[in-house]
Amino acid sequence: NAGVTQTPKFRILKIGQSMTLQCTQDMNHNYMYWYRQDPGMGLKLIYYSVGAGITDKGEVPNGYNVSRSTTEDFPLRLELAAPSQTSVYFCASSQGPGGEKLFFGSGTQLSVL
Amino acid sequence: TQLLEQSPQFLSIQEGENLTVYCNSSSVFSSLQWYRQEPGEGPVLLVTVVTGGEVKKLKRLTFQFGDARKDSSLHITAAQPGDTGLYLCAGAGSGAGSYQLTFGKGTKLSVIP
Numbered sequence: 451n452a453g454v455t456q457t458p459k460f461r462i463l464k465i466g467q468s469m470t471l472q473c474t475q476d477m478n479h480n481y482m483y484w485y486r487q488d489p490g491m492g493l494k495l496i497y498y499s500v501g502a503g504i505t506d507k508g509e510v511p512n513g514y515n516v517s518r519s520t521t522e523d524f525p526l527r528l529e530l531a532a533p534s535q536t537s538v539y540f541c542a543s544s545q546g547p548g549g550e551k552l553f554f555g556s557g558t559q560l561s562v563l
Numbered sequence: 564t565q566l567l568e569q570s571p572q573f574l575s576i577q578e579g580e581n582l583t584v585y586c587n588s589s590s591v592f593s594s595l596q597w598y599r600q601e602p603g604e605g606p607v608l609l610v611t612v613v614t615g616g617e618v619k620k621l622k623r624l625t626f627q628f629g630d631a632r633k634d635s636s637l638h639i640t641a642a643q644p645g646d647t648g649l650y651l652c653a654g655a656g657s658g659a660g661s662y663q664l665t666f667g668k669g670t671k672l673s674v675i676p
Contacts, residue, residue: 454605485666490572492651492668493606508663540605549594549613549655552664554605 452476456541456555463531463562471526471558473541481544482524483508483552484516486537493540499524500547531562565590567654569667577675579641584670586652587634593655595628595635596664600649642674 454475463469475482484496495508499518513535515527524543528535539558544550568587576582586595594613598606610619612628612635619626623646625638639646649671653664 490668493653493666495663498663542605548664549596549611551596551608551611552598552606552653554607556604 454541454543454553454555456539456558458558459556460559461561463528463560465531465533465562467531468527468529469531469560471528471539471541471560473524473526473555474522475524475541475543475553476522477543477545477553478521479543479545479553480521481547481550482518483542483544484514484524484526485540485542486510487540487557488537496526496539528560533562536560536562565592565654565656565665567652567665567667569650569652569670571670572668573671573673575673575675576642578644582639582642582672584637584639584650584672585634586636586667588654588665589633590654590656590665591632592665593632595632595655596653597626597635597637598651598653600651600669601647606649606651639672642672644674644676647672647674 457472480501483498485493494510497516499505541555542552570585596611597609600606610626615630615632617628623640649669651669652667
């Protein structure tokens with residue numbers, strides 16, 4: 451069981467560069483999420499999706515974009531990377547909304563220098 | 564905005580000791596989840612509590628949901644080095660915003676052999 455797979459595991463970007471963080475899940479979950487985790491700050495929701503073709507902003511969406519063309523994939527796009535986007539990014543999926551169990555990927559550690 | 568305060572932020576104890584971690588809010592949650600996260604990995608769900616006053620046990624871990632569904636606690640009996648990790652609580656709202664979980668900032672536990 452692969453679950454939620456994120457790539458890459460690590461990445462270093464220069465200020466102003468762009469990149470896409472990939473996320474795919476094989477559990478046929480409709481709900482998918484992108485979180486960022488900063489030291490001592492818990493998890494903050496960036497964007498979420500309730501199904502293919504439907505996305506919405508979370509708590510901290512500025513500087514990011516997402517798309518959901520299939521049930522399986524939910525990529526996160528960073529345009530014009532800034533040092534404030536240095537963080538660990540987690541993709542997650544769930545069978546339902548709200549209090550349903552979240553399945554997390556292993557994270558992408560991103561540094562913007 | 565719903566907030567979850569976790570305490571303590573850091574905890575370092577000797578193997579065999581007992582400990583309690585707290586998760587408090589002024590908001591009511593429809594359910595509350597506890598996750599454990601190990602370095603370099605995503606959080607993994609330990610338990611979900613739904614009913615006010617509910618107590619759930621997972622081996623040496625005891626979880627309690629407050630009667631008013633505003634707070635929760637995690638008690639570990641006879642801690643083991645394998646319990647080391649970051650413990651996160653997450654609350655689910657109801658109605659609008661129920662897609663989003665509110666995460667606490669976490670309690671980093673170190674169990675010293």
